[in-house]
Amino acid sequence: MKNEKVIQNYYKSQVLRCMVACLIFICAFQGFSQNIPSVRSEVDTTSIKIGEQINFKVTVEADSTAQVIFPEGQTFSPLETVEAFATDTTKKSDRYTLQKIYALTQFDSGSYKLPAQRIEIDGKGYFTDSLEIEVANIPVDTLAQKMYDIKPLMEVQKSNTQFWKILLGILIGLVVLGGLIYWFFFRKKPLTEAEKEALLPPYDRALLELKKLENSKYLIQDEYKEYYTELTAIVRSYLEEDAHVSALESTTDELITKLEMLKDAGELKLDHDTLHQFKRILQTADLVKFAKSKPDTTVAEQDRKSIEQIVIKTHDALPEPTEEELMEQEEYLEELARKQQRKKWVLTAGIAVGAILIAIVSLAAYYGPGYVWDTVTGNASKRLLEKEWVSSSYGYPPIDLETPEVLVRQNIKLPPEAKANIQELQTFIYQNDATLLTIATTSTTFAQPVEPDHEKTIEQLLKNFEKKGAKNIITKQEEFSTITGVKGIKTYGSGKFKVPDSSKLVTGKYVILSFGGKGFQQQVLLTWQEDDTYAQEIVDRILKTVEVKTEA
Known part of the structure; x- marks a missing residue:
């Protein structure tokens, strides 16, 4: 009995251990499974x-x-x-x-x-x-709804929005430039006091300057030299302008002698006392300027008044100008006005030309001379490159690509021998004779589900080049892939191509892209002039947008 109890206790302990182990395993597994996402x-x-x-x-x-x-x-x-x-x-x-x-x-x-x-x-x-x-597909009930033929292409009038924007910008620029020229050159500006004085007649100007001298502070500040220098300058300038005597460069004795000669000739009606008084004032002025003499203030003031009287008497003593002299003076003033007007126009034209040259030089420095020249002359390829492009699908099976202009469907009649093998041929072309740029797509559906013979088609296209006058055609070939990975054949090269309506040959380039599958073929043809950088950019952009369907 004792042995049986021992055995029973042993088995119970073993079962208990197994249950604990299983429980630990289950809990661990549950914890692990909860961590697995x-x-x-x-x-x-x-x-x-x-x-x-x-x-x-x-x-x-x-x-x-x-x-x-x-x-x-x-x-x-x-x-x-x-x-x-x-x-x-x-x-x-x-x-x-x-x-x-x-x-x-x-x-x-x-x-x-x-x-x-x-x-x-x-x-x-x-x-x-x-x-x-x-x-x-969405089923179409042809009984309830009639079927219509595809409408023909419609000629759409080209939008002139861009042209009017450019024209408006030019007009605004011209208006602004014209306003600036008027404001700075032709507008009658308010005259300063100095300009108003300069326009006065010699007699009025001399009296005005003598009045200013009277109100000056020369005498108060003991500046006698400046006082007499200005006093004699006023009277000498007046005599030179109104009496036509070369007074500014003459000495005192020379000036008095000239005035006496005019008096004796009857051209200047001055009395002897006036001339004597004038000589005395000039001599006093010489002593003040060169000998540092200093007269009394009352003498200096009296000399100014005497010079004022001399100016008045000289003006009254001058003979009235004849009609011929007045006409000559008027003609002189008109000619002077015309010269000033011509100077304004020359200055205006110079500023305008200078502004244009600065603008052209700045643009040439930033964009390059070639780009500016092509913009000014309206390079046809540059206009095509910079205009708004069109993204469209052409033919069936469709060829998708972006072009500067919409390609136009061509009506091509198949020869009798080709009708047995070709079910349908759809060709779309854009040609620009000014830039020698050609963009063409061709979608061909065969009568039988056979693989297209690209080499034969490419050879036929090259022969067509030669029929149109092309020479020295160089051909290279490589694999081409579209954006979505559709693979095709790229045939490219260069040659001498004939200019339309001319016997002249120019170096050109071409690219032929060939795609296809059982029962169909798709081709893209591009030709352009070799030295036309804008046409090269157009072709590069087109090649980046080519996309085709892999099944008909």
Whole structure:
């Protein structure tokens, strides 16, 4: 009995140990499983019509401390992302449930694969399931609604908005420049006191200056030399202007002698006492200026009054000007006015030309001389490059690209031998003879689902170059990929091309892009002049925008 109890106790202890071990394992497993994040995805529908939307929902369960990053941008290609809604977060104990919804769509019918999306949680990637989405065409009831032919291309009048903006800017600039020229050169400015005095007749000006001398402070400040210097200068200037005597450069004796000669000739009716008094004042002035003599203040004031009387008597003694003299004086004044007007116009023209030259030099320094010259002369290629471009789709299967001008559909008649192999040929072209720029697209649908012979088509295009007068054609070839990764063949090179309506040959370049699949072929042709940098920029920009469909 004792042994049986020992055995029973042993088995009980072993069972108890196993239960404890299992309990510890379960708890540990539960704790570990709670740390593993989970990612689920679903869509509200797997079948839509063209343009309809599906909601792709991603649900992530993770710890509250986990950092979760959802996909952004166009990662759902070939489906397009319409909108990514805000993340919805809910908390359950120490875990978060994050839910993100994306609105997706597609505008072409077919079966599309929604690729698996990478969800990054704490730096580690977790992927959603990929799904098949069916996009169906919208059926058209041709019985209830009539079908119409495609309308022909319409000529649209080119907008002149840009031209009028430029013209308005030029007019505003001219108005501003004209206003500045008028304000600074032609406007009658208010005269200063000095200018008003200068316009007075010699007699009135002399009396006014003598009056100012009377009110001066020369005598109060014992500045006799300055006083007599100004006094004699006033009378000498008056005699030179009104009596036409060279008085400013004459000595006292020479001036008195000239006045006496005029008196004797009857041209100046002055009495002997006036001349004697005038001589005395001049001699006093010489003594003050050169001998530092200092007369009494009363003498200086009296001399000023005497000079004023001499000016008055001289003015009265002068003979009246004859009619011929008055006419000569009027003609002289008119000629002087015309000279001043011509000076103004020359100065104005100089300023305008200088402003234009400064503007041209500044622009040339900033943009380069070639760019400024092409802008002034209206380079055709530059205008094409800088205008608003057009993005369009041409032919079927479609070729998408951006061009400076819309390509025009060409009516091409297939030869009888080609009709057996070609079901439809659609060609669109833009040609600019001024820049020798050609942009063309061709979409060909074959009668049978066969692969296109690109080499044969390219060879035919090069032969067409030669038929049109091209020579020395150099050809290179490489692989070309569109933005979305569609691969094709790029054939390019250079040669001597004939200028339209001329026998002249210029060096040009060309590019031929060839794409296609079973039953169809797509080609893009570009030609331009080699030394035309703007045309090269146009071609480079076009090549960056080329896109084609991979299926007919």
